Amino acid sequence: MLLSESKNFRWFFKLLNISITILVITLFSINFILTRGDVPQETVYTSNTPNLTRLDGVLPNMTYDDADRLNAYWTQTDLNGLIEPGCMNRTNGKVWCDFEEKGNDFKIAIFGNSLTFNHHKMFLQECRHRAYNVTMYSECGCEPLAALPDEDHCKRHLLDFVDFLESVKPDYAFIFTRFFATGSPFENNNTDLETDSTYKEMINQIHQFTPHIKKKLYILDAFPRTNSQYTLEVAKDLKNGRKLEEIYREIVQVDTYKLARFRTESIVKKCGSKCELIDYEPLLFNQTANRFEFFDSKGFLYFTGANHLSAHGMELVRPIFSELCNKLS
Numbered sequence: 155m156l157l158s159e160s161k162n163f164r165w166f167f168k169l170l171n172i173s174i175t176i177l178v179i180t181l182f183s184i185n186f187i188l189t190r191g192d193v194p195q196e197t198v199y200t201s202n203t204p205n206l207t208r209l210d211g212v213l214p215n216m217t218y219d220d221a222d223r224l225n226a227y228w229t230q231t232d233l234n235g236l237i238e239p240g241c242m243n244r245t246n247g248k249v250w251c252d253f254e255e256k257g258n259d260f261k262i263a264i265f266g267n268s269l270t271f272n273h274h275k276m277f278l279q280e281c282r283h284r285a286y287n288v289t290m291y292s293e294c295g296c297e298p299l300a301a302l303p304d305e306d307h308c309k310r311h312l313l314d315f316v317d318f319l320e321s322v323k324p325d326y327a328f329i330f331t332r333f334f335a336t337g338s339p340f341e342n343n344n345t346d347l348e349t350d351s352t353y354k355e356m357i358n359q360i361h362q363f364t365p366h367i368k369k370k371l372y373i374l375d376a377f378p379r380t381n382s383q384y385t386l387e388v389a390k391d392l393k394n395g396r397k398l399e400e401i402y403r404e405i406v407q408v409d410t411y412k413l414a415r416f417r418t419e420s421i422v423k424k425c426g427s428k429c430e431l432i433d434y435e436p437l438l439f440n441q442t443a444n445r446f447e448f449f450d451s452k453g454f455l456y457f458t459g460a461n462h463l464s465a466h467g468m469e470l471v472r473p474i475f476s477e478l479c480n481k482l483s
């Protein structure tokens with residue numbers, strides 16, 4: 155009896171031992187998965203600027219309240235919160251300016267609408283080590299590839315963008331732009347690009363740009379705007395437990411961004427090896443959930459109320475430029 159009991163006990167302990175081992179492995183894996191899940195935000199931080207501090211100041215232990223506070227701050231400071239000093243106006247009578255850099259390799263031009271100014275600081279942090287000169291032309295509200303028919307000043311700036319490249323003659327050029335005209339609805343529902351006046355204007359611009367660019371023109375693809383009436387409510391709604399699907403749906407303004415993408419992607423294809431797309435959609439669109447996600451799990455927004463990228467958005471897209479500029483040859 156005693157013997158059999160002790161035998162049973164031994165068996166029991168063996169089982170217990172196995173269970174504990176399994177439990178430990180399981181807990182360890184869960185912990186591993188959970189900590190891995192946080193990695194993009196915390197430890198893995200690639201930048202071409204040594205010891206760089208994040209532009210957004212977001213820390214792993216922050217809460218919905220911090221998100222609410224910083225979202226409001228980023229909207230309030232907007233473009234002025236992302237200025238790199240030292241851009242010199244060296245070309246008489248022209249609004250563009252340039253940063254003289256210590257890199258040996260290339261002359262780089264960045265141009266487009268306010269998204270250019272929006273990006274310049276992060277761009278310099280990741281790309282200046284490859285450049286001896288980065289010239290910037292940021293034309294508020296006007297795209298380099300097309301202008302709405304009723305916007306005469308933007309029509310004139312189409313020529314200024316050509317003038318800019320002709321004067322700067324960069325090795326590499328980058329268009330940072332948020333769509334307006336390039337997302338115009340098709341006239342008469344005619345989706346044939348060859349007869350589309352916006353597309354023709356874009357082709358014409360590209361044909362005038364590329365001869366002045368020695369190596370390559372990078373063009374940022376379109377992505378949807380945020381519903382700016384709603385942006386500053388996100389963190390509050392998350393805190394109050396509003397349904398996630400509703401929050402995600404309310405913040406995205408879908409409108410015509412697909413048309414802008416269609417035209418931009420077609421232009422880049424037509425341009426051939428001289429042009430290349432930069433696309434933020436994979437970073438903003440969650441394939442599993444099949445939706446755009448314009449803020450992270452803590453409620454920190456990638457955009458400001460003015461539909462520019464926030465400092466947090468800059469950190470989201472930074473790895474694209476850190477990799478891209480390392481590879482320029």
Ligand SMILES: *[C@@H]1O[C@H](CO)[C@@H](O)[C@H](O)[C@H]1NC(C)=O
Pocket residue numbers: 204205
């Ligand atoms: C970066 O930090 C390391 C370690 O603290 C330091 O040795 C190095 O000098 C720093 N580099 C720059 C460029 O500040």
Ligand SMILES: *[C@@H]1O[C@H](CO)[C@@H](O)[C@H](O)[C@H]1NC(C)=O
Pocket residue numbers: 213215216
């Ligand atoms: C969050 O982390 C930072 C730095 O790691 C620390 O200074 C701060 O006190 C922490 N805040 C809270 C509320 O734990």
Ligand SMILES: *[C@@H]1O[C@H](CO)[C@@H](O)[C@H](O)[C@H]1NC(C)=O
Pocket residue numbers: 242243247248249250251290291292
């Ligand atoms: C200098 O360059 C900045 C940035 O492009 C521009 O906003 C400003 O108007 C320029 N200043 C002059 C005097 O041209």
Ligand SMILES: *[C@@H]1O[C@H](CO)[C@@H](O)[C@H](O)[C@H]1NC(C)=O
Pocket residue numbers: 244245252254286287288289321322
């Ligand atoms: C940088 O570019 C600007 C304009 O393209 C030019 O005026 C300036 O002289 C250049 N500087 C250097 C060091 O190449």
Ligand SMILES: *[C@@H]1O[C@H](CO)[C@@H](O)[C@H](O)[C@H]1NC(C)=O
Pocket residue numbers: 341342343
């Ligand atoms: C375009 O197509 C839509 C749906 O097919 C239709 O409602 C609209 O009237 C059309 N517009 C024009 C200008 O033909």
Ligand SMILES: *[C@@H]1O[C@H](CO)[C@@H](O)[C@H](O)[C@H]1NC(C)=O
Pocket residue numbers: 440441442443447
């Ligand atoms: C994408 O959505 C799924 C389902 O809602 C979610 O579990 C996952 O964390 C999301 N991915 C990212 C990168 O946020």
